Amino acid sequence: MRPRPRRLACHWIGTVGLRGLGAVLTLAAALHAGSARAQDPADLVQPVLQNSVELEYPEDLRRLPAPPSGQVVVKLVVGVDGVPKELEVVQSVHPELDALAKSAVAQLRYAPGLYKGRPIEVVLKVGIDIAAPPPLPPEPAEPPPEVDAGEPATDKSEPAQQSQGTGPIRLRGVLLEAGQRVPVSGASVLVVPAPPDWPVGQVTKKIYGTEPEPAWTMRAETAPDGSFELRGVPDGKIRIIALAQGFDRYEVVEELAKGDLLEVKYFARRLVSNPFRTVVKQRRDAREEVARRTITPEEIYNLPGTQGDALKSLQNFPGVARAPFGLGLLIIRGAAPGDSKTYLGYHEIPQLFHFGALSSTFNSDILAQIDFIPGNFDSRFGDAIGGIINVNPRKGRRDGYHGYVDADVFDAGIMLEGPIKKGSFVTSFRRSYVDAILKAALPKDIGLGLSQAPRYYDYQFLFDYPVGGGELSVRWFGSDDRLRVIAQGPNETMTGSENQARTAILFHRLDLVYRKQDGPWDFLITPSISYQSLSGAFGGLFTFNFPKYEFSWRAEASRQLSSRSAIRIGTELQAGRYEIGARAPSVPAAAGTGDTGVYNVADVGQNYATPAIYTTATIGLGERFTLYPGARMTYYALAVKKATVDPRVRFNWQVGENTAIKGGVGLYSQIPDLISLAPVWGNPRSGIERAVHTSLGVAQVFESVGVEAEVTGFYKYVFDRSTSSSVLMRDPVSGDIRLENFANQGTGQIFGMELLVRKALTKRLFGWVSYTLMKSLIQARPGAEYRPFSFDQPHILTILAVYKLPRGWQIGGRFRLVSGNPSVAYFDSAFVQDGYEPWFGRDERLPAFHQLDLRVDKRFTFKRVTANFYLDIINVYNRQNGEAWVYSYNLQQRQLQTGLPILPSLGVRLEF
Secondary structure, three states: OOOOOOEEEEEEEEEEEEOOOOEEEOOOOEOOOOOOOOOOHHHEEOOEEOOOEEEOOOHHHHOOOOOOOEEEEEEEEEOOOOOEEEEEEEEOOOHHHHHHHHHHHHOOOEEOEEEOOEEEEEEEEEEEEEOOOOOOOOOOOOOOOOOOOOOOOOOOOOOHHHOOOOOOEEEEEEEEEOOOOOEOOOOEEEEEEOOOOOOOEEOOOOOOOOOOOOOOOEEEEOOOOOEEEEEOOOOEEEEEEEEOOOEOOEEEEEEEOOOOOEEEEEEEOEOOOOOOOOOOOOOOOOOOOOOOEEEOHHHHOOOOOOOOOOHHHHHHOOOEEOOHHHOOOOEEOOOOHHHOEEEEOOEEOOOOEOHHHOOEOOOHHHEEEEEEEOOOOOOOOOOOOOOEEEEEEOOOOOOOOEEEEEEOOOEEEEEEEEEEOOEEEEEEEEEEOHHHHHHHHOOHHHOEEEEEEEEEEEEEEEEEEEEOOEEEEEEEEEEEEEEEEEEOOOOOOOOOHHHEEEEEEEEEEEEEEEEEEEOOEEEEEEEEEEEEEEEEEEOOOEEEEEEEEEEEEEEEEEEEEEOOEEEEEEEEEEEEEEEEEEEEEOOOOOOOOOOOOOEEEEEEEEEEEEEEEEEEEEEEEOOOEEEEEEEEEEEEEOOOOEEEEEEEEEEEEEEEOOEEEEEEEEEEEEOOOHHHHOOOOOOOOOOOEEEEEEEEEEEEEEOOOOEEEEEEEEEEEEEEEEEEEEEEEEOOOOOOEEEEEEEEEEEEEEEEEEEEEEEEEEOOEEEEEEEEEEEEEEEOOOOOOOEEOOOOOOEEEEEEEEEEOOOOEEEEEEEEEEOOOEEEEEEEEEEEOOEEEEEEEEEEEOOOEEEEEEEEEEEEEOOOOEEEEEEEEEOOOOOOOEEEEEEOOOOOOEEEEEOOOOEEEEEEEEEO
């Protein structure tokens, strides 16, 4: 007996419109975003529609006083031959409309879906939005007049759209998307006679009431390049109506002189809410994480408080603590900022945000998607005991040359993209001008001369081209942040190094990426070279310079073993050289005497190599339970010269069609930061820091309202943490007795619960509510008490919503309520030698943080460009949120240092 083809119930959904004059039905199927499914869609190739079906609203229903309307939902199975079968109307509007929709869907033909390279049956749900047309007028007493140019009158019993005319070509044109200038294909172009008193030009007002039956009707469909033409159009005034899914109705009145050929170019505006436009969220290399939260730039481009920066939206997810002063620190599930890693295009990126987190160092408009994984991440990622942010850049557009110019109160940027033969490119540059604003705005008599205020820039160049059956990508990007402050009195002219402060953070990186899919195999090879540097000086006392040269490598091979099992094996290498050059006083200077001349100086450099091998398997145990075991082995060939083996396992149990239970447990390792290992200020004998992650979550999808809910509980145990130590040790280099400085003696416990309820980006409203209940405790050394971590925030609530208004307006808001950070309150002090030292204090918390951010956008769409004006206001009601206590010299008085005040940002963006 021949085995039955495998059926994958993905519940894809597409919607179409049905208008009174007849509409072309082109169903665009897309995977429901974020749904908890029984099958991992990593290797799923969706069915592709191969034809279209033309429909017309039934005439007998049009004669009803209130023609029925609504959405008919048809459930079907796309067979391995691409033919729909087992059609079932699951949402009804009217028996006749139901039958019409079912008959239309039955005529569709697909290229069959593939899973693991093999044809499968795919269950789809197709929603057909049927808008009621105006009721038909009474039957005319006389037949319609005949038309010229050899065009016969259209018989009412015959679909008007089937005639494209005969005779010479009278009308030729092209339909493009307004603002983007890309072709609109598959659109219906209707031509009917226009009343003699109508002026020539675009019809911008809606026509209310009943229109008479046109004497004749002609129709054409736009080609893939947006072109159309009609023959035999009669002379005189004509109405040209363009109907395209996802676009506003475009209508214009033209004058067609006798014997002339009219050539036109029209620009249709895309709908603000497009029920036909869907986004396929699918990656072949995806693995089901316990709490993988994926966002696309389309969802968060206009979110309030982000200044249009997609990466800043990560701070709105549950599990992410609020950073003080709005800094770009990512504190994920109670871990220190350095415990989490950010990967961009398969390699770690050293810096995610510019100074003050005003913007990210990589243009978020070039990103395909952002994955936020707060814990229990795949074995592909290593050297981290916190969380993972995985960012993937997109390819450049190939439908023409596009770009934008963007400017606000902080910076200005430009982007250009387009095709290069079979490939594409994207290039972008951004530069801040905060330095120029501060120089002009700050008074001269405040005693702060600015040689160079905060200044940053970043650039990106991406190139993609098909090579050898796969695709080659070249990515060159970098960032540079600099700050220099010269402190001087109003009458001073001294500008020496003794009263300067400066910092510089920069990196430059070049990646090559080659990916190829060959049946069940998927291959990836990507080398990368980078240079990064952190340097600075504070007066004449402390200077530092940390350059780093690195070669990074990743290679993977994935194989689909069967319909329910797969394996991925990969290797990763980080190799290079780092240097530490620093100079700092070894003992405090006496009061008023300045520099003592006694310094600790570090000038060391070391080559390193950190190879790793990892694997992850996918094992389907039955139809609903999937296991993801994996392991990672890493050798830290740096100062520690130790190897680690980290086993990890996750599972996904599909308990219902829209309900999933996910969990995982695993071991994670990382090397301490370089300062902890430095011979002078650190301990070269420090070892590896470890952590155990456990988590369990439930995900529920409410398809009818487009809402996803997810609850995740987690517990992390951290051990062998490198913490400060006052134990004496013999220096391994000099042989001298000195302080140990750091030792692997700290432990930590982090536990809590995360809730995320998200409304998908559909129609006009989207947003989410996230709440985190968490406790992060650390023990500095054995026997010490557990105390709250510096960024411990038990309660983190974020409510975010965006609503799209008519006429290109949009408004959004974000409200945050967060527990204050731990603090120590000092109530007395004692004078010791050169100053006051705290005598005693007690643990307390800073006041709770709450803040409202708003954003208003207005979008203008012209024929060849679009303009978006926006006002982004941070801290609308000017809440004075406390960030730290500032004490007097004798610790007898204190004052709360507050964070950012109300901060408006007005900007404009021109796209072409």
